[in-house]
Amino acid sequence: MQRRTIHIDESPIRLEKWRQYLPNWLKRFLPSGGGNAEDHHGKGIFGFVVFLLSESIVFLSFILTYVALRLTHTDWLPPGVKGPDLSTFVMINTVILLSSSFVIQPAENALRRNQLNKFRFLWLTTIAMGTYFLVGQGIEWSQLDFGLTTGLVGSTFYVLTGFHGLHVLTGVILQVTMLVRSFIPGNYNKGHFGASVTTLFWHFVDIVWVFLFSLLYLWQA
Structure with missing residues (x-):
């Protein structure tokens, strides 16, 4: 079985502390703990959110x-x-x-x-x-x-x-x-x-x- 690669969250702001208080519909647009390397959907959504912010x-x-x-x-x-x-x-x-x-x-x-x-x-x-x-x-x-x-x-x-x-x-x-x-x-x-x-x-x-x-x-x- 192929092992999952986990990205380490190295961001200076610990978003996970505040993320738990957000509604579920909003959580899916924010990164969490670095995320799995295979989570292309989650990363793509986050990237698109950044595009919309621009x-x-x-x-x-x-x-x-x-x-x-x-x-x-x-x-x-x-x-x-x-x-x-x-x-x-x-x-x-x-x-x-x-x-x-x-x-x-x-x-x-x-x-x-x-x-x-x-x-x-x-x-x-x-x-x-x-x-x-x-x-x-x-x-x-x-x-x-x-x-x-x-x-x-x-x-x-x-x-x-x-x-x-x-x-x-x-x-x-x-x-x-x-x-x-x-x-x-x-x-x-x-x-x-x-x-x-x-x-x-x-x-x-x-x-x-x-x-x-x-x-x-x-x-x-």
Whole structure:
């Protein structure tokens, strides 16, 4: 029998002391005691969390720039421009996107239990919800009374929503890829890392939209 190689935890901060107080859903995203060399899933998840943290810094820089510009410019809206409208259409689009997190998580859970049909149905539903959001955002853009070059309100709005929309599109593409792979016999027998990180990425996209929605629409209301 091949012996397992154990990585020694040499980090200066003993995370294990604090890890025991965290909920189980959060524990799986944090390293524990160095970990087994064969634990590719756990290490991959941790690496992806680090990637999402770097993405968070990019979004945070955009958000802080937006806040700073809003607070320091009294002429935020050019004459005749009313800015983004908190319409029923926008609110429905937002509810659909945020609700998709409550669909994709049960889908991943179903895959863990090898319930492929349930996974496919819920996963496909999430794809439809994400696609609906993208189409809705495109329709909203076409109806706005300002463009990318319309002062600060135009440049900041399109950069923030466009960058987030690019992440939504990436998430949808990843979901389609994972759905197609589910039809390959035995594809998920040895693990479901791809589905796990796609789910995590989608939660990240939804959380970011909560902040952007608050800044771009609620601040305007």
